[in-house]
Amino acid sequence: MDKGHALPQDIRDLRHCLRMKSKYAILLVFVVALVIIEKENNIISRVSDKLKQAPQPLMEVNSTDPGLVLSENGSLLSLSELDSAFSQLKSRLQNVTLQLGGTREPTVAQGPRRHVLLMATTRTGSSFVGEFFNQQGNIFYLFEPLWHIERTVSFEPGGANAVGSALVYRDVLKQLLLCDLYILENFITPFPEEHLTPYMFRRGSSRSLCEDPVCTPFVKKVFEKYHCKNRRCGPLNITLAAEACLHKNHMALKTVRIRQLEFLRPLVEDPRLDMRIIQLVRDPRAVLASRIVAFSGKYETWKKWQKEQLLNEDEVQRLRGNCESIRLSAELGLRQPAWLRGRYMLIRYEDIARSPLQNAKEMYRFAGISLTPQVEEWIQKNTQAPQDSNGIYSTQKNSSEQFEKWRFSIPFKLARVVQSVCGPAMSLFGYKLASDQETLTNRSISLLEERRAFWIT
Numbered sequence: 001m002d003k004g005h006a007l008p009q010d011i012r013d014l015r016h017c018l019r020m021k022s023k024y025a026i027l028l029v030f031v032v033a034l035v036i037i038e039k040e041n042n043i044i045s046r047v048s049d050k051l052k053q054a055p056q057p058l059m060e061v062n063s064t065d066p067g068l069v070l071s072e073n074g075s076l077l078s079l080s081e082l083d084s085a086f087s088q089l090k091s092r093l094q095n096v097t098l099q100l101g102g103t104r105e106p107t108v109a110q111g112p113r114r115h116v117l118l119m120a121t122t123r124t125g126s127s128f129v130g131e132f133f134n135q136q137g138n139i140f141y142l143f144e145p146l147w148h149i150e151r152t153v154s155f156e157p158g159g160a161n162a163v164g165s166a167l168v169y170r171d172v173l174k175q176l177l178l179c180d181l182y183i184l185e186n187f188i189t190p191f192p193e194e195h196l197t198p199y200m201f202r203r204g205s206s207r208s209l210c211e212d213p214v215c216t217p218f219v220k221k222v223f224e225k226y227h228c229k230n231r232r233c234g235p236l237n238i239t240l241a242a243e244a245c246l247h248k249n250h251m252a253l254k255t256v257r258i259r260q261l262e263f264l265r266p267l268v269e270d271p272r273l274d275m276r277i278i279q280l281v282r283d284p285r286a287v288l289a290s291r292i293v294a295f296s297g298k299y300e301t302w303k304k305w306q307k308e309q310l311l312n313e314d315e316v317q318r319l320r321g322n323c324e325s326i327r328l329s330a331e332l333g334l335r336q337p338a339w340l341r342g343r344y345m346l347i348r349y350e351d352i353a354r355s356p357l358q359n360a361k362e363m364y365r366f367a368g369i370s371l372t373p374q375v376e377e378w379i380q381k382n383t384q385a386p387q388d389s390n391g392i393y394s395t396q397k398n399s400s401e402q403f404e405k406w407r408f409s410i411p412f413k414l415a416r417v418v419q420s421v422c423g424p425a426m427s428l429f430g431y432k433l434a435s436d437q438e439t440l441t442n443r444s445i446s447l448l449e450e451r452r453a454f455w456i457t
């Protein structure tokens with residue numbers, strides 16, 4: 001589905017107009033409500049479409065159900081009203097998925113079950129850190145499952161509808177942590193048939209989805225973009241995956257799509273989850289340098305600016321928004337509200353890169369999960385590869401050398417923009433400002449304040 005495709009032209013126009021005049025906050029609130037209503041209606045109609053396709057006699061879903069109609073007259077809605085509407089929607093989805101899945105009698109694994117959420121943003125090293133959990137044989141690990149939701153619901157990051165997306169993400173997350181993987185079916189296109197899908201995003205990045213018994217024999221050639229790396233498997237059977245999830249002792253999930261920690265409060269307070277949140281942060285200058293390389297298309301404007309010294313105000317505002325939401329989440333975590341106590345950890349990518357094993361141990365200790373030799377082995381293998389004789393790095397990298405490479409790939413004037421808009425976040429996390437190009441590229445000047453590598457509250 002195209003971004004913005006679902007929105008009527010007039011709303012898009014209005015939002016465009018607002019971008020220009022961001023100071024009209026009241027109008028913005030109005031648009032937030034409009035857009036959320038629009039999106040909500042989309043979800044509901046998608047869900048009811050799915051229901052119509054389902055063969056079994058399902059519970060009645062009435063698209064004119066008063067509980068789900070938010071406001072036909074476009075009046076403003078409070079967050080709590082929205083919240084309860086989403087809860088109902090979720091409960092409905094859950095009921096439907098339970099019915100679709102038949103009577104599953106889960107045999108739940110022994111011992112205290114932990115649920116770990118690795119909360120990050122793009123290019124902060126979250127795939128690397130996620131591997132620390134993926135490699136532990138008793139953790140069911142999912143890599144960016146919210147990708148499906150973002151795609152289906154087509155929210156614009158940082159856009160006016162950020163609140164709406166956060167609520168959907170949160171409710172889907174909760175179901176996933178409870179091993180209700182069926183919830184994803186509603187967001188996978190095309191809709192899985194008989195709980196089979198070759199379209200699970202980054203299936204290959206999740207060991208649990210690629211090992212027995214979830215890896216079914218490969219019989220028919222079906223194109224699977226995100227197939228398992230080490231072996232060929234049949235399309236993903238979501239029932240098998242959900243069962244495997246219940247059989248593992250723990251569940252871990254990495255996401256770059258949760259922007260505000262406070263939205264996770266209902267999950268943290270859910271006694272079934274016994275949740276731990278690890279927020280991973282990284283120097284925003286390094287993040288930008290990495291994004292420019294990784295998403296060259298999307299960051300074209302930055303590259304252009306690098307060349308022509310033209311400042312794109314939209315990009316700067318987006319960067320500021322990202323840094324601020326990361327900072328606000330971290331500040332909330334560090335403030336130690338009662339509901340987060342013992343459940344929140346803040347960690348810098350740079351510290352992990354410099355001492356991966358030691359920090360992995362800290363994360364595991366915090367999570368209350370034992371670190372297995374498999375994890376240790378993976379870390380050894382993937383962080384300490386020496387330079388080979390040709391002076392070229394293999395895919396395995398010497399992480400303590402690599403983490404500062406960005407200093408040579410970003411011009412000072414770009415670093416300076418980041419410093420000016422992300423200053424508060426940088427000072428909170430202990431990233432020192434560089435005063436000039438020489439400081440930026442002089443390796444003997446550290447840009448990292450030595451402080452506690454991590455904060456557990």
Ligand SMILES: *[C@@H]1O[C@H](CO)[C@@H](O)[C@H](O)[C@H]1NC(C)=O
Nearest residue numbers: 059060061062063064065066
């Ligand atoms: C669905 O809504 C229609 C119109 O309001 C109503 O007549 C019908 O009884 C409803 N069905 C159920 C199952 O609630």
Ligand SMILES: *[C@@H]1O[C@H](CO)[C@@H](O)[C@H](O)[C@H]1NC(C)=O
Nearest residue numbers: 069070071072073074075076
């Ligand atoms: C808008 O709709 C809501 C709920 O349907 C209702 O409570 C409210 O009075 C309506 N407001 C106006 C201005 O019509």
Ligand SMILES: *[C@@H]1O[C@H](CO)[C@@H](O)[C@H](O)[C@H]1NC(C)=O
Nearest residue numbers: 059088089091092093094095
């Ligand atoms: C879902 O099922 C539960 C128990 O069967 C029921 O209490 C709840 O009302 C249902 N939710 C919806 C939205 O139908």
Ligand SMILES: *[C@@H]1O[C@H](CO)[C@@H](O)[C@H](O)[C@H]1NC(C)=O
Nearest residue numbers: 193194195196237238239240
């Ligand atoms: C998926 O796995 C379940 C559980 O083993 C099995 O009952 C079902 O037949 C499988 N589905 C398909 C389409 O093979």
Ligand SMILES: *[C@@H]1O[C@H](CO)[C@@H](O)[C@H](O)[C@H]1NC(C)=O
Nearest residue numbers: 384385386387398399400401
């Ligand atoms: C990795 O890089 C660091 C910093 O340059 C260096 O001290 C260390 O010896 C390197 N490790 C290996 C295995 O090459």
Ligand SMILES: *[C@@H]1O[C@H](CO)[C@@H](O)[C@H](O)[C@H]1NC(C)=O
Nearest residue numbers: 438439441442443444445446
């Ligand atoms: C790098 O910084 C160190 C310490 O401040 C300084 O002694 C050295 O001259 C600098 N090197 C260059 C190339 O500027």
